[in-house]
Amino acid sequence: MSSSNAQSLVLGNVRLGADQPPQEIFIEDGVISSIGRNTNAAHRVDGNGGLVIPALVDSHAHLDTTLWGTAWRPHTGKPGDIRLMIENERKNRRTLEPVAVRIARLVKAYEDSGTLHVRSHVQIDPEVGLTHLEGIISAVEGSSLTVEIVAFPQMGVLSEPGTEKLLEEAVNHGANRVGGIDPAGWDRDPVRHIDIVFGIADRTGCGVDIHLHDGGDLGAFEVSLIIERTRSLGMEGRVTISHCFCLAEVTDALQGRLISRMADAGVSLTTVAPGNRVPLPLRRLAEHGVAVGLGHDGTRDLWWPYGNGDLLERAMLLAYRSGFRTDEDLELAFNVATHGGARVLNLEGYGVMVGARADLVVVPASLPVEAVVGHPPRSVVISRGRLVRGTLA
Amino acid sequence: MSSSNAQSLVLGNVRLGADQPPQEIFIEDGVISSIGRNTNAAHRVDGNGGLVIPALVDSHAHLDTTLWGTAWRPHTGKPGDIRLMIENERKNRRTLEPVAVRIARLVKAYEDSGTLHVRSHVQIDPEVGLTHLEGIISAVEGSSLTVEIVAFPQMGVLSEPGTEKLLEEAVNHGANRVGGIDPAGWDRDPVRHIDIVFGIADRTGCGVDIHLHDGGDLGAFEVSLIIERTRSLGMEGRVTISHCFCLAEVTDALQGRLISRMADAGVSLTTVAPGNRVPLPLRRLAEHGVAVGLGHDGTRDLWWPYGNGDLLERAMLLAYRSGFRTDEDLELAFNVATHGGARVLNLEGYGVMVGARADLVVVPASLPVEAVVGHPPRSVVISRGRLVRGTLA
Numbered sequence: 001m002s003s004s005n006a007q008s009l010v011l012g013n014v015r016l017g018a019d020q021p022p023q024e025i026f027i028e029d030g031v032i033s034s035i036g037r038n039t040n041a042a043h044r045v046d047g048n049g050g051l052v053i054p055a056l057v058d059s060h061a062h063l064d065t066t067l068w069g070t071a072w073r074p075h076t077g078k079p080g081d082i083r084l085m086i087e088n089e090r091k092n093r094r095t096l097e098p099v100a101v102r103i104a105r106l107v108k109a110y111e112d113s114g115t116l117h118v119r120s121h122v123q124i125d126p127e128v129g130l131t132h133l134e135g136i137i138s139a140v141e142g143s144s145l146t147v148e149i150v151a152f153p154q155m156g157v158l159s160e161p162g163t164e165k166l167l168e169e170a171v172n173h174g175a176n177r178v179g180g181i182d183p184a185g186w187d188r189d190p191v192r193h194i195d196i197v198f199g200i201a202d203r204t205g206c207g208v209d210i211h212l213h214d215g216g217d218l219g220a221f222e223v224s225l226i227i228e229r230t231r232s233l234g235m236e237g238r239v240t241i242s243h244c245f246c247l248a249e250v251t252d253a254l255q256g257r258l259i260s261r262m263a264d265a266g267v268s269l270t271t272v273a274p275g276n277r278v279p280l281p282l283r284r285l286a287e288h289g290v291a292v293g294l295g296h297d298g299t300r301d302l303w304w305p306y307g308n309g310d311l312l313e314r315a316m317l318l319a320y321r322s323g324f325r326t327d328e329d330l331e332l333a334f335n336v337a338t339h340g341g342a343r344v345l346n347l348e349g350y351g352v353m354v355g356a357r358a359d360l361v362v363v364p365a366s367l368p369v370e371a372v373v374g375h376p377p378r379s380v381v382i383s384r385g386r387l388v389r390g391t392l393a
Numbered sequence: 394m395s396s397s398n399a400q401s402l403v404l405g406n407v408r409l410g411a412d413q414p415p416q417e418i419f420i421e422d423g424v425i426s427s428i429g430r431n432t433n434a435a436h437r438v439d440g441n442g443g444l445v446i447p448a449l450v451d452s453h454a455h456l457d458t459t460l461w462g463t464a465w466r467p468h469t470g471k472p473g474d475i476r477l478m479i480e481n482e483r484k485n486r487r488t489l490e491p492v493a494v495r496i497a498r499l500v501k502a503y504e505d506s507g508t509l510h511v512r513s514h515v516q517i518d519p520e521v522g523l524t525h526l527e528g529i530i531s532a533v534e535g536s537s538l539t540v541e542i543v544a545f546p547q548m549g550v551l552s553e554p555g556t557e558k559l560l561e562e563a564v565n566h567g568a569n570r571v572g573g574i575d576p577a578g579w580d581r582d583p584v585r586h587i588d589i590v591f592g593i594a595d596r597t598g599c600g601v602d603i604h605l606h607d608g609g610d611l612g613a614f615e616v617s618l619i620i621e622r623t624r625s626l627g628m629e630g631r632v633t634i635s636h637c638f639c640l641a642e643v644t645d646a647l648q649g650r651l652i653s654r655m656a657d658a659g660v661s662l663t664t665v666a667p668g669n670r671v672p673l674p675l676r677r678l679a680e681h682g683v684a685v686g687l688g689h690d691g692t693r694d695l696w697w698p699y700g701n702g703d704l705l706e707r708a709m710l711l712a713y714r715s716g717f718r719t720d721e722d723l724e725l726a727f728n729v730a731t732h733g734g735a736r737v738l739n740l741e742g743y744g745v746m747v748g749a750r751a752d753l754v755v756v757p758a759s760l761p762v763e764a765v766v767g768h769p770p771r772s773v774v775i776s777r778g779r780l781v782r783g784t785l786a
Contacts, residue, residue: 305723326467
């Protein structure tokens with residue numbers, strides 16, 4: 001693909017929306033320099049009249065757990081019991097190939113689908129130390145993916161003495177954020193857990209992304225603790241709550257108050273759209289301006305067998321699960337897989353516009369909502385101006 | 394494809410399950426004549442070591458409503474209100490291309506995915522008369538699909554005087570079953586509605602398939618009415634209830650009683666796995682031996698934008714929505730898309746076995762549950778011994 005590593009490239013014959021004429025997108029040094037007609041460049045790729053969209057954003061992945069591309073392995077956990085699921089992970093992960101080997105197979109699937117921006121949690125605990133962190137960094141180096149890494153205490157922080165120190169070391173060795181997991185339900189002390197996580201963020205200047213499966217009023221209490229610390233530490237725009245099932249489970253009035261406070265504190269959310277949980281209230285979150293991103297969670301790992309690297313298919317799953325039928329609703333699903341995720345990741349220069357980074361995907365569809373519903377194979381994928389999928393004319 | 398319309402064909406290098414050696418399936422006159430090694434025939438297609446499964450069964454489709462292959466049309470109904478959805482259908486269907494033209498485009502998508510057995514409801518009412526029935530019959534003639542047709546009173550039976558007579562005419566002109574729709578919630582008189590439907594079945598000898606969206610205890614009451622008539626008319630094995638949301642909504646005890654009575658009466662169920670309804674209790678239904686099939690419902694029509702002809706993807710949606718992770722659970726989803734649907738349709742000679750009809754699909758997967766989760770494009774599709782997808786060696 002070195003021939004496509006050109007300084008300039010034209011993505012021709014693509015549409016930016018329904019009923020729009022075909023356009024040419026001119027790319028120089030990895031950036032969109034103009035959109036229009038009659039451009040020319042040394043290298044040209046034909047979009048065949050397809051829809052061009054910005055690269056998809058997976059804002060909640062666990063790249064280090066994947067078994068993608070290996071022989072089918074029956075699920076051995078106990079779905080519904082987070083404690084037994086964690087024990088299953090702990091017991092079985094020792095038997096797997098090295099992290100970098102497993103991730104390398106999955107990167108190709110992400111690239112093929114145009115899912116080029118990823119926030120991946122990576123397991124940090126006394127047993128694995130920083131080895132997963134090192135594995136992910138080496139696996140994505142030189143790929144087309146931009147990967148933001150969360151130092152994630154899968155086994156707990158308080159439950160595993162020594163983890164706090166390791167999390168801080170991870171942030172000092174390449175992790176971009178510090179994570180947490182069910183401060184009450186798993187680690188048994190929500191205030192201490194959340195204070196430790198925010199303490200690391202405060203000392204290192206990194207962002208926060210906490211896994212919160214705890215439901216109903218317990219989860220809501222933890223959300224309020226997270227919002228309070230976000231505000232008191234001035235961390236607006238740099239804190240994410242992942243899953244946050246509780247938001248869909250509390251009363252309508254409490255849900256409204258939490259969303260309003262999240263919006264004020266700049267706390268963002270990610271969902272992986274699990275089929276058997278109530279979906280997040282995307283319409284209400286959008287009305288309040290809360291940034292929401294979509295993720296794969298693990299891809300065919302010890303937690304579940306789903307996922308394939310394609311965020312557009314996951315957006316369909318979210319829409320399908322939410323009962324979305326109108327274009328207005330389907331657009332919500334498209335947005336969390338693209339612009340919403342870009343906000344969660346604080347991506348700059350994201351979008352199909354002049355001056356944006358040339359991370360572009362062409363889908364044989366007439367408009368974004370049709371792309372979500374049909375999620376057909378991508379015809380062209382361009383990362384930073386470099387052709388990843390598709391052929392030069 | 395005439396060259397493949399051979400009297401004998403070998404499907405070679407396929408596996409019947411994980412850890413099984415590659416086999417050769419010998420097909421003569423549309424029937425599997427042997428499975429083993431060292432067979433030979435004039436024509437051979439290579440399965441590349443993939444998994445061979447019987448053709449997928451769509452046991453609840455509305456082929457006559459599809460807009461597949463046409464320009465994107467934003468949804469104009471009011472999801473959640475069946476009355477407004479029916480009005481939306483009535484108003485807009487007049488503007489569509491003829492039924493046969495629309496179905497012809499969709500048939501190709503079904504064939505490509507190996508979804509070769511279909512039970513399609515077809516709208517019968519005073520406005521459209523038998524035109525939809527004629528359209529579907531002409532569209533599927535000569536295709537690779539086996540289509541069973543249900544004369545379906547989309548606009549109601551009691552609500553639309555003249556429909557009863559038309560339904561009976563439809564059965565006398567090619568429809569295989571008579572349908573019904575929400576006898577209480579839509580047609581306002583469950584006993585009269587159900588008696589009319591069963592009366593037509595009794596006079597003509599056809600089977601029954603009733604749409605039941607009515608929820609909770611109301612729906613459960615209608616289920617019991619249907620079971621009673623099934624038994625009193627000796628129609629065991631020839632009555633289906635479609636959707637049957639109520640079964641997942643009643644108390645555990647009532648659910649158990651209903652399932653037990655369905656099993657005794659040989660009443661089968663179909664689901665289209667809608668994302669925002671509680672899934673049917675597949676495990677409990679299987680334990681009692683109730684036949685359950687999976688369907689597409691409409692495919693990109695005035696009711697919803699989902700569907701693409703691929704029952705394996707729909708099986709993944711069902712599994713995902715149900716929270717299935719273990720092989721044991723995922724197998725339930727595979728079964729409703731194959732053997733369960735075959736039971737609902739009373740298909741004879743169904744399966745990958747000697748003597749069965751050679752309706753076969755090859756999937757690049759190691760076992761059925763992996764095929765469900767990944768639902769990759771099919772490499773070979775054979776209908777009645779004729780190659781529909783794939784190339785002769």
